[in-house]
Amino acid sequence: MIRLAWAYMRDRPLTVGLNALLLGIAVATLVLLLQFATQAGERFERDARGIDLVVGAKGSPLQLVLSSVYHIDQPTGNIPLGELARLRADPGVGKAVPLALGDNFKGFRIVGSDSGLLDLYGARIAQGRAFARPSEVVLGADVARRTGAGLGQKFVGSHGLETDPDGEQGHDHAPFETVGILAPTGTALDRLIITSVESVWDVHGIAHDEHDDDHEGEAGHDHADHDDHDHDSQHHDEALQAEAPQPEITAILVRYRNAAAAMRLPTQINRQTALQAAAPAAEAARLLGLFGSVIEGARLFGWLLALSAGLSLFVALWSATRARAGDLALLRVMGATPGAVFGTILVEGLLIAAIGAVGGIALAHAAMAAASSAFPTISELGISALRFLPGEALILGAALTIGLVAAAIPAIRIFRVDLAETLAKYS
Numbered sequence: 001m002i003r004l005a006w007a008y009m010r011d012r013p014l015t016v017g018l019n020a021l022l023l024g025i026a027v028a029t030l031v032l033l034l035q036f037a038t039q040a041g042e043r044f045e046r047d048a049r050g051i052d053l054v055v056g057a058k059g060s061p062l063q064l065v066l067s068s069v070y071h072i073d074q075p076t077g078n079i080p081l082g083e084l085a086r087l088r089a090d091p092g093v094g095k096a097v098p099l100a101l102g103d104n105f106k107g108f109r110i111v112g113s114d115s116g117l118l119d120l121y122g123a124r125i126a127q128g129r130a131f132a133r134p135s136e137v138v139l140g141a142d143v144a145r146r147t148g149a150g151l152g153q154k155f156v157g158s159h160g161l162e163t164d165p166d167g168e169q170g171h172d173h174a175p176f177e178t179v180g181i182l183a184p185t186g187t188a189l190d191r192l193i194i195t196s197v198e199s200v201w202d203v204h205g206i207a208h209d210e211h212d213d214d215h216e217g218e219a220g221h222d223h224a225d226h227d228d229h230d231h232d233s234q235h236h237d238e239a240l241q242a243e244a245p246q247p248e249i250t251a252i253l254v255r256y257r258n259a260a261a262a263m264r265l266p267t268q269i270n271r272q273t274a275l276q277a278a279a280p281a282a283e284a285a286r287l288l289g290l291f292g293s294v295i296e297g298a299r300l301f302g303w304l305l306a307l308s309a310g311l312s313l314f315v316a317l318w319s320a321t322r323a324r325a326g327d328l329a330l331l332r333v334m335g336a337t338p339g340a341v342f343g344t345i346l347v348e349g350l351l352i353a354a355i356g357a358v359g360g361i362a363l364a365h366a367a368m369a370a371a372s373s374a375f376p377t378i379s380e381l382g383i384s385a386l387r388f389l390p391g392e393a394l395i396l397g398a399a400l401t402i403g404l405v406a407a408a409i410p411a412i413r414i415f416r417v418d419l420a421e422t423l424a425k426y427s
Contacts, residue, residue: 009348009351009352015316016316016352016355018312019309019312019313019316019352019356020352020353020355020356020359021356021359022305022308022309022312022356023306023309023310023313023352023353023356023357023360023399023402023403024355024356024357024359024360024363025305025309025360025363026302026303026305026306026308026309026360026399027306027356027357027359027360027361027364027395027396027399028360028361028363028364028367029298029301029302029305029364030299030302030303030306030395031360031361031364031365031392031395032364032367032368033295033298033299033302034389034391034392034395035364035368035383035387035389036295036383037291037295038389038391039381039382039383039384039387040288040381040383041288043070043187043381043382043383044070044284044287044288045284046186046187047069047070047187047188047280048065048069048070048280048281048284049187050120050121050122050255051069051120051253051254051255051280052254052255052256052262052279052280053253053254053256053265053266053277053278053279053280054068054069054251054252054253054254054277054278054279054280055079055083055087055251055252055254055269055275055276055277056068056075056076056077056079056250056251056252056275056276056278057075057076057077057078057079057275057276058076058077058274058275058276059076059077059276060076061276061278061283062278062283062286062287063075063076064076064251064276064278065278065279065280065283065284066283067101067250067251068099068101068250068251068253069188069253069280070188070381071109071111071188071191071192072381075101075250075251076276077250078248078249078250079248079249079250079251079252079275080248081098081247081248081249083249083252083273083275084096084098084249084252087252087254090261090265091257092256092257092258092260092261092264092265093254093255093256093257093261093265094255094256094257095116095119095120095253095254095255096116096252096253096254096255097113097114097116097117097120097252097253097254098112098113098114098197098249098251098252099111099112099113099117099249099250099251099252099253100112100113100197100200100201100248100249100250101200101250101251102159102160102200102204102250103157103158103159103160103200103203104157104158104160105143105147105155105156105157105158105176105193106146106147108140108142108143108146108147108191108192108193109191109192109193110137110157110176110192110193110195110200111192111193111194111195112195112196112197112198112199112200112201112249113194113195113196113197114196114197115130117189117194117253118130118138118182118189118194120253120255121185121187121189122185123182123183123185123189124182124183125138125180125181125182125183126141126181126182126183127151127180127181128151128178128179128180128181129179129180130179130180131179131180131194131195131196131199132179133196134196134198134199134202135174135175135176135177135195135199135202136176136177136179136195136196136199137176137177137178137179137180137193137194137195137199138178138179138180138181138182138193138194138195139178139180139181139182139193139194140182140185140189140190140191140192140193140194141181141182141183141184141185141190142184142190142191143190143191143192143193144181149178150178150181151178151179151180151181152177152178152179153177153178154175154176154177154178155175155176155178156174156175156176157174157176157193157203174199174202174203176193176195176199182194186382188382190382191382197249201247206247206248254277265277266278266279306398306399306402307402309356309402310402310403310405310406311406313349313352313353313402313403313406313407314405314406314407314409314410317345317348317349317406317407317410317411318409318410342411342412343411345407345410345411346404346407346408346411348407349403349404349406349407349408349411350400350403350404350407351403352403353399353400353402353403353404353406354399354400354403356399356403357395357396357399357400358396360399361392361395361396365385365386365388366385368383368384368385369385371383372385
């Protein structure tokens, strides 16, 4: 049956190809939607696990979460370093981890933080050690794999969070040295270059003395002496200090110590300070909700396209069965059972559906690979073209079912054919 069905398909390659292509496009659409919704949802959940709140500059809460948790957007701004100590002193805060953003290396973000960031994601060092001094960095697993960087390698970061193709914005005066490589975590940490906050400050020429008590003491002494020259020098130094960049950080990742903090802290920060607090879980749910209606609409379109492909296949097989009526009647006369002829038509429909479905799945994964290379945001989301989901087997099964149903009605005609009349007509 398979050999005969294949021979019939080779006899009309254009019709077979068009029907397989139509079904393949439908399957590719459904697979792309499934992959994006599943992988993006899982990635958002993994990256935000253990992070209850993000504190940063006023602006869009979603932008703050995307830039600080998922690292796929621009930060909303910087905040004073003193806010970190204030949060850590809050009895409802179990952990507060600083982030300092602003530079990249070959498109991978350089993030200033402390060891708390690695603990937050449960990361472990696969090679080397954690950073301990300024200018030392630890590479995420994806960064090390895609850049080929190894322990001891030095590199220069580029200003900004996007790749600088001309290399004109590099901080040549402050190279970084790789001292460690992280084991894969399956989170945004895999795509980051981690260093200390002080390293980020040093790169941008920001002084970060611990306190300014010495300067205040000198000012009091000069005031007591009433020395006009020293008084002028004091004002000059204070003016220079005011013009110099002050230590700042980009955001703070917070984990609550108790449930009461979840009720109190976000409202307190948003109402009583110049900062904003955003919950990653809420913002991720809002983002996925916005895309959810679009995805559902596209999924409905995909199934309608699949049904259209099934209808087209039905028409093609119906026409083909009528055109082959003489051949099929001759097969019956030569000893083929009605079931065998019926099965031949079913196999033909099944083969066409299988070609379209398998081709559609391959097309979807190829499109995902191309999109990851062409669009950095998709790559940063961690969408993998090499991952196959169980839902794809269901889509494949549905496509094959459509092929069988489309072939069943033309095949049933075989049982109602009058052999003598048909043979007389085609003789």
